[in-house]
Amino acid sequence: MVSGEKGEQAGRPGEQAPGGEQLALIRETVRKAKEPRAKPRTWRGAALAEGLPVARVLVDKGLVHLDQFFDYAVPAAMDEDARPGVRIRVRFGARVVKGRREGGTLHDGFIVERRADSDFAGPLAPLAQVLSTEPVLTPALLRLCRQVADRYAGALADVVQLAVPPRMARAEREPSPDPLPDPAPPAPGPWTRYPTGPAFLQALARGDTPRAVWLALPGPHWPLELATAAATALAAGRGALVVLPDGRSAARVDAALTALLGAGRHVLLTADAGPEERYRRWLAVSRGAVKAVVGTRAAMFAPVADLGLVALWDDGDSSHAEPHAPQPHAREVLLLRAREERTALLLGGITGTVEGAQLVDSGWALPLAAAREEVRAAAPLVRTVGDADQARDEAARAARLPSLAWRVTRDALAHGPVLVQVPRRGYVPRLACDRCREPARCAACSGPLEVREEGGTPSCGWCGRPAADWHCQECGGFRLRASIVGARRTAEELGRAFPKVPVRTSGRDTVLATVGAAPALVIATPGAEPVADGGYAAALLLDGWALLGRPDLRAGEEALRRWALAASLVRPAGQGGTVVVLAEPTLRPVQALVRWDPAGHAVRELAERAELRFPPVARMASVTGPPAALAEFAELVRLPEGTEVLGPVPYRVPRAQGGEGWERLLYRVPPGQGGALAAALKAARVARAARAAQLPLLLRMDPPDIG
DNA sequence: AGCACGCCGACT
């Protein structure tokens, strides 16, 4: 059986979120004693709605961090329209002068509940206006937002802003199309390439909740596989949600689903559509007219009715992390939904993440991968060019192009396009000695040397001093190695070496979705690789050195991810597909690529994290701010038992917003305690805000930049 | 977060 029905075990998804406590905490602040009165008093004697004269309101921008609801009186005239979930406008922040309310600014908000009475002791202000009768913040969506807010120690209003798109009146006026009948179940198609693939679909078709961490075979079939899974859920009468890291991949799944089911049974929720069309599609989902959603990050909140399957593609892609507060990650939100809404889960990618490996390790999800011979049949041949090879290769040194790479390119160009993956421009890796690879450091302050522009003088990344006459402290070498410059130049060399072959580039400003099957050199930055018709004949991965040189916990996972994504666009080895990666063959991610064993890599990474007690084997949170703010916070917070406090240490604030002299405090708790930690941090933040909190403070669950 | 009320220094 593919299904992991045996109940929630230890590990994050099964974590019994002390969200309950959190809810209680918030309710207490609303329910400050006082027994309810028969009739709420109100300002101005206007007639109130008869049945349920009180509306509990989520005020959009006022007091966000206090995270509480406010009760308003419902005028009789608004009784009909003021339903739970609708957008309203209220006066907030007024003050009483000589028995009259004065001032108060209009705020947008949502009605979360209609009630017979209020817990609030004072007189209630009336709702100012019902903006729209569309119940957008439905009880189910509200519950999800609440859980995400608790999970991330954030405010409900912040999450709601992420989950409910801005209103577009025109789209709202139009009726949504009538829902289509459930489709017939699709054929398993390429899923038969995986031993447990058909079983996963069958469980889905039965309405079970199978949960799988899926390692997709390299090649062009994964969009159809995702679409097939979604269509199977639909055929079983349930909804489906597929989240992808970018518009291009979402468009591919959208196309596959349209090919499978025709139009009208799903919507594509991406930024490309524009706000009005996007809202129109979102409404179709919210109204239950459409039961399947394919989209990018923000679609993770899509209010799909009777959700039966959540699927996430390539969860290692950093764009799955929402940049806005409280910075929820699509993987975590979808795991939450899978648990709370009792849905199947499909966490897929060409490679995996440690988080995925942990889901398998805990038994909550089952691995879904192809057999070894199937992998061998689908994967390209991977060859490495390490330092030793390059050093030996005199011709290569002269041409700045390893001869293996040159030969592979020449041979492959006879059969089709060749992909050249180069590091992203503007990405500045550390410089190192060309001879011994020792990182190049500033003679004055030991900061890392950088080259800001191609051909420029290297300078210190800390103190800014130029280092024109640098020489290596270790070996006396005087040549610097900068992989960006090197790789870009290599790409240029290639273009010159094959003058008759067209060169196409895909990167930041112009990202190509596809290229044809004709011979061409396709230069692309990671993540911007076009899909080649019939697959690339070969790929050169020139940024190995840059990817692995980063002092990041995820450097290895990320390097493997980017290489494998590029390599997955290359034809299988049996059809001559070859990949050359310029990286040390002894390194773990390089070996994983050569053997095409991303699962093994993730498992080893997980074991290492467990040993170091690094996330996701522990849960962490960071608090960043001026030392005084940290001290104040540390005094206020009541941490759950067993919390480790790390730091504070000086911390450079990423954005210019912060300031000099900030520090960062890390909290670490064992797995299963994340919810308790989040609740504690949130309580402290609320307590701090209730006082006069003028010092800035950034709070973050699962900080991404540790190690 | 805003915004006003509230008790102590240098100005017409």
Add this chain to the structure above:
DNA sequence: GTCGGCGTGCTC
């Protein structure tokens, strides 16, 4: 004598 400093408390 008054204008105004920002400390503290409230917002349905």
